[in-house]
Amino acid sequence: MRVLLVEDEARLADNLAAALRDGPGLAVDWAADGESGDDAARNLCYDLVILDLMLPRLDGLSLLRRMRARKDSTPVLILTAKEGKDAIVQLLNAGADDYLAKPFDLGELIARAKALIRRGKGAAHPTLRALDIELNTLEQTVRRGGVLVDLSPTEYHILEYLLHHPRKIVSKEELLEHLYDYNWEHHSNVIEAHVSNLRKKLDAAVPGAEPIIETQRGRGYRLSPEPSS
Amino acid sequence: MRRRSSIAFRLIATVLLVEVASAVLVILLAWGYERHSHFRSFDIMLRGRADSVLGAVQDAEDLGDNVMLDLADLHVPPEDFYEVWDGRGHLLGRSPNWPGSAGLEVPTRNGVFRFTFRNHGYRLLRLQGSRIVDPGEPGGGHLRFVTILYGSPTEHVWRAVYGAVEFYAVGMLLLVLITGPLIAWVLHRGLEPLRQLAALAANVSADSWDFSPPASARETAELAPLTGALESVLQRLERSFNQQRTFVSDAAHELKTAVAVVKSSLQLVGMRQRTPEEYQAGYERAIADTERIEDLVAKMLTLARYENTAAAASGSGCNLNQCVRQAVSELETFAERHNIEIAVRELPPDPCSISLSAEDCAMVVGNLLMNAIQHSPPQSQVEIHVRAEAGSIEFTVQDHGEGIDSSVLPHVFERFYRGDPSRARETGGSGLGLAICKAAVERVGGSITLASSPGTGTVATVRLRAS
Numbered sequence: 001m002r003v004l005l006v007e008d009e010a011r012l013a014d015n016l017a018a019a020l021r022d023g024p025g026l027a028v029d030w031a032a033d034g035e036s037g038d039d040a041a042r043n044l045c046y047d048l049v050i051l052d053l054m055l056p057r058l059d060g061l062s063l064l065r066r067m068r069a070r071k072d073s074t075p076v077l078i079l080t081a082k083e084g085k086d087a088i089v090q091l092l093n094a095g096a097d098d099y100l101a102k103p104f105d106l107g108e109l110i111a112r113a114k115a116l117i118r119r120g121k122g123a124a125h126p127t128l129r130a131l132d133i134e135l136n137t138l139e140q141t142v143r144r145g146g147v148l149v150d151l152s153p154t155e156y157h158i159l160e161y162l163l164h165h166p167r168k169i170v171s172k173e174e175l176l177e178h179l180y181d182y183n184w185e186h187h188s189n190v191i192e193a194h195v196s197n198l199r200k201k202l203d204a205a206v207p208g209a210e211p212i213i214e215t216q217r218g219r220g221y222r223l224s225p226e227p228s229s
Numbered sequence: 230m231r232r233r234s235s236i237a238f239r240l241i242a243t244v245l246l247v248e249v250a251s252a253v254l255v256i257l258l259a260w261g262y263e264r265h266s267h268f269r270s271f272d273i274m275l276r277g278r279a280d281s282v283l284g285a286v287q288d289a290e291d292l293g294d295n296v297m298l299d300l301a302d303l304h305v306p307p308e309d310f311y312e313v314w315d316g317r318g319h320l321l322g323r324s325p326n327w328p329g330s331a332g333l334e335v336p337t338r339n340g341v342f343r344f345t346f347r348n349h350g351y352r353l354l355r356l357q358g359s360r361i362v363d364p365g366e367p368g369g370g371h372l373r374f375v376t377i378l379y380g381s382p383t384e385h386v387w388r389a390v391y392g393a394v395e396f397y398a399v400g401m402l403l404l405v406l407i408t409g410p411l412i413a414w415v416l417h418r419g420l421e422p423l424r425q426l427a428a429l430a431a432n433v434s435a436d437s438w439d440f441s442p443p444a445s446a447r448e449t450a451e452l453a454p455l456t457g458a459l460e461s462v463l464q465r466l467e468r469s470f471n472q473q474r475t476f477v478s479d480a481a482h483e484l485k486t487a488v489a490v491v492k493s494s495l496q497l498v499g500m501r502q503r504t505p506e507e508y509q510a511g512y513e514r515a516i517a518d519t520e521r522i523e524d525l526v527a528k529m530l531t532l533a534r535y536e537n538t539a540a541a542a543s544g545s546g547c548n549l550n551q552c553v554r555q556a557v558s559e560l561e562t563f564a565e566r567h568n569i570e571i572a573v574r575e576l577p578p579d580p581c582s583i584s585l586s587a588e589d590c591a592m593v594v595g596n597l598l599m600n601a602i603q604h605s606p607p608q609s610q611v612e613i614h615v616r617a618e619a620g621s622i623e624f625t626v627q628d629h630g631e632g633i634d635s636s637v638l639p640h641v642f643e644r645f646y647r648g649d650p651s652r653a654r655e656t657g658g659s660g661l662g663l664a665i666c667k668a669a670v671e672r673v674g675g676s677i678t679l680a681s682s683p684g685t686g687t688v689a690t691v692r693l694r695a696s
Contacts, residue, residue: 012486019496054482081481103491103493104493106496
């Protein structure tokens, strides 16, 4: 999952990005002012936007209003130093999904970020299920038919993304966009290698099982539809 | 509780007091005048009656040319009394109710006298008249002198006087009773604009500064100055209140952000097990972040001190030339690291003593130099000029950097304002440096300006009085 962090305080942004990459393994892009944040948000490749309110060039509230005005429904978590109910009501009414007051707890920020991403994908529970696969986003563990499957972080994120979009064909470009930030050189054959490993590991967990990830040649990947009974 | 003094109350009381005083005066004058005129006519009447008594003195028709009093045709009011004597001291006659010598001290000269008899006031006229007896005889007859004493009670005169005075008194009382409430009502009506103004002013609060006085208040000569003063005071208050509010909100944001940095740095380190090297690096970052809070707090306190306290007494001035040299030597290494040369172009030969204290001067010069170095491209120069003019000293720092956008320039001295915030943060700027410089310079009556043309550079000019 990829997060856009719009924060003008470089040290805080560094810490947040490190924490989001370290903990839940999110891809994080950083924008230091409102206008560049707005430019980045226009790519629509983010699963969450973390937005500071007091920003140079374009303030957070205006950025949020612009996003909502162009029907961008990406979840937005606001970081604010403002106090008082009015400011918070105004934020939520402008389309914010959640807010955290500075100085905040890093653990809480990560939990809220994950919850917002999950909600954004239409999943209320931290455990994602499809077919006989069970993915626990808190422990970052994957089980198939009750058997624990050991996945690399990238494999885990690919599976998480696919589980968030069941039945949808997900292109390699989409996976690249959502799993990597600008700090990475991306090549689609990296994805191919990871998907291949993921498929092998999942299939090896339950001997004789149906392959779980379908490859639609030239279009992308999708989870196998539920076996029609 | 002390009773509040009221202008309306005092005005009404004053007017009523004046009215009552004039009423008393009018009554006194009326009493005097009425008494005088009534008694004047009373005396004339008295003389008339005495004359008619004199008319009743007749020739006695006897041999001795005597006179007698003939009462047959004499008609005087029954309460009056009289007594007639002839020139030889014989009593010719008196009225039946003559009080007698016991009640009356008979005057020995002519005129009007007052006396009291049986608790009644009387006026008594002594009149000496003459009658000619037998005017037909040769030699023109005989002249006979008579003395007439004629008295009459004055009770009804006093009644008339008191009646007139009573009339005036009742009239004045009615006047006071009618004008009192009338004045109160008129004053109440007249003070209405003042009450409206007060009600409007009472509605002003820190959240709603709206104060639009009615046209009536502005057009009233007595209220116009108050209205104007209120408006301008409220406008100034609103401006400074908003400035203060912005400052507090900005300061809160800065402090909370700085604390958030420290907290997140520490939490990041604690998120998982790390190597000793990682812990060491995290520890150093946290220390650096804490130092930034320290710096921010110190700057905010400095700014508050400059803005809230007057400059120290004169005598704490310093030498600008020396201050510039010191600042340049302190920042030389920093400039070299940025590959920039500090060029002191012009220093007057005489020591330029200024009213700024040595500490403040070092702070201002250091801040301006630091800004110039940070905004200069490598391989360029930062130029310093000091010029002494008549009574004032001008100090400029010029860089050849990217300049400041004209939309940003008016705000550079505002607290927490950053031309390019992300950049300023990278260089450790808090957005308070220039605000502190401005406060320090203006505190001693100097001025600080920034002129810039994008692309060619910025010139900071400080003008101070020579001391």
